[in-house]
Amino acid sequence: MIAQVGFSSNFITTEIQISGSKSESNRLLILKSLYPNLTIKNLSISDDTKVLLAALEKMDGEIDVHHAGTAMRFLTAFFSFKEGVTVVLTGSKRMQERPIKILVNSLREMGANITYLKNEGYPPLRIIGKEPQQNTVNIAANVSSQYISALLLVASSLKNGLTITLQGEITSTPYIKMTLQLLQQIGLDSTFDGNTISLLPVSKIPQKTITVESDWSSASYFYSIISLVKGASVTLKSYKRESLQGDSALSEIYSKLGVVTTINDTENSITLSNNHKAISEKIELDLSNTPDIAQTIAVTCLGLAIPCLLTGLHTLKIKETDRIVALKIELEKLGARVIVTDNSLELFPEPSLNKNVLIDTYNDHRMAMAFAPLSSKVPLQINEPMVVTKSYPNFWKHLQKIGFLVDFKE
Ligand SMILES: O=C(O)C1=C[C@@H](OP(=O)(O)O)[C@@H](O)[C@H](O)C1
Ligand SMILES: C=C(OP(=O)(O)O)C(=O)O
Structure with a gap:
């Protein structure tokens, strides 16, 4: 199965209930x-x-x-x-x-x-x-x-x-x-x-x-979308100020990528909004504490056309796929230049992205979900889109809810 993913250019501001971590x-x-x-x-x-x-x-x-x-x-x-x-x-x-x-x-x-x-x-x-x-x-x-x-x-x-x-x-x-x-x-x-x-x-x-608090790794894909879509905002539930999940570092990391996180303690929700500021500097991050959001961040940087150096990636080689190799192949399909080692990835993006590229997912849910937000910039195809069920079965439904166009073909 392939998902053809695009964006209606009409972002729908809404509330998304993500399931437990x-x-x-x-x-x-x-x-x-x-x-x-x-x-x-x-x-x-x-x-x-x-x-x-x-x-x-x-x-x-x-x-x-x-x-x-x-x-x-x-x-x-x-x-x-x-x-x-x-x-x-x-x-x-x-x-x-x-x-x-x-x-x-x-x-x-x-x-x-x-x-x-x-x-x-x-x-x-x-x-x-x-x-x-x-x-x-x-x-x-x-x-x-x-x-x-x-x-x-x-x-x-x-x-x-x-x-x-x-x-x-x-x-x-x-x-x-x-x-x-x-x-x-x-x-x-x-x-x-x-x-x-x-x-x-x-x-x-x-x-x-x-x-159980809702899953912060799943929230990363909304951070990426809000970073890429000017003027967009979304509310995610049910999140707490004091999280047990290391991926809650997203609010700090994405503040460098134009996303403001507002916590609503009575509603147990977070609202993400784009601060409209243009970002141009290179991003450098050690992700040894947050390995599961490395793919999301690399793709956001590609969408923003900003270079990045991600380090601390040594665990990525033994996850659902060798995520360092998979990222390099797929980011390069879109036109970027990528240099990898066994524990790092350096991205040199091009200002424009190749269109209608088929992204392979390597049996890795996070490959599908990390690349999908890029369709707000350029239409994409995602191979084997149902891999997302490993961690986030409602992913495609939730993307449609905020204005993405997702069409599944056999
Ligand atoms: O303990 C856990 O729930 C996890 C630990 C991390 O694995 P590593 O410790 O192998 O990096 C993470 O990547 C994985 O998704 C979930
Ligand atoms: C690495 C992951 O999971 P696990 O190691 O539990 O298969 C993940 O969900 O990104």
Whole structure:
């Protein structure tokens, strides 16, 4: 399927309700399975959350998490210590290329019984759940924060708790903080001392309801649109001033790209508006804390015809696709020059964009969603547009609601 995407040139100012953060939802679902007294509101409607929900209901046999990195990593730790349960945890072709050895090594250090069924270091995995043999573990922190969150989520449910020592430079740090803050909200306290995190055992929590804040990574596409469309404004719900999500840094980052964020505390909404100021300077950003908005920002800069240097992108190579390579190919189709390394991307845009380019999406939701806002400047075609369901099933519907023309063709 291909989506032909254009813009009616009539921006419709309206309100968009985005569903719950997939990162918060997937943490809370694991916690709810361990602590049933937890009630979750505004759960994400993403595919990644649906596959995790289904896995936690099945708890047996083969479990396929498709493209969901958090589900794969969190469930690996979860099933390792679920006594009496044997599962085969697998995923899409790409998931079978996304490394998991660092997490598996740490779980094995604790006594887990995990076997690689195809390639050493990658899913699929056979996991035979058992009680851990030790309550201390080391883990490399410089490849994916999801491995650390996976350990943290199960730590308090273990008979003797867990002390985790992080090795190397910590990447995607806000996601680790999010995990610790959610644990704290349900009454699971941790101590973070130097590079060591400790959690005591807790077998039961009091009744607790948590309302998930809406997904900030999904909001990034509206930041991009508002930056590109002069005079436009949109209200997004339900967002808070104090967010657990690192991607809430969008309001600060996009203030450099002409977007003003106004928070309405009583409505739990944010209104984004374009400040009409012309931007010309080069943008330089280290995105090691906010990897999921790198594609959005690169495309916004192309649309604004401003050069940018994005660094801290080392985790992008092992996500849904190699996002650094995918970005270079697609940005160049539109006429820009792009220089990449294993952890950076430098964009040299041209003042005019090539028209009606077919953007490939590489099974990566964020490729489709990051490029779509550019259709406010030039008509575009997006290959396999339904990849968006991984995190944001209503994406195309919401784009139409604000005045984009989206036509799906087989
Ligand atoms: O813990 C999480 O919810 C996530 C952590 C990040 O991954 P890395 O830690 O692998 O960078 C992020 O890219 C991903 O979308 C969600
Ligand atoms: C990288 C992502 O997800 P995951 O790693 O959980 O598959 C993402 O949503 O951009």
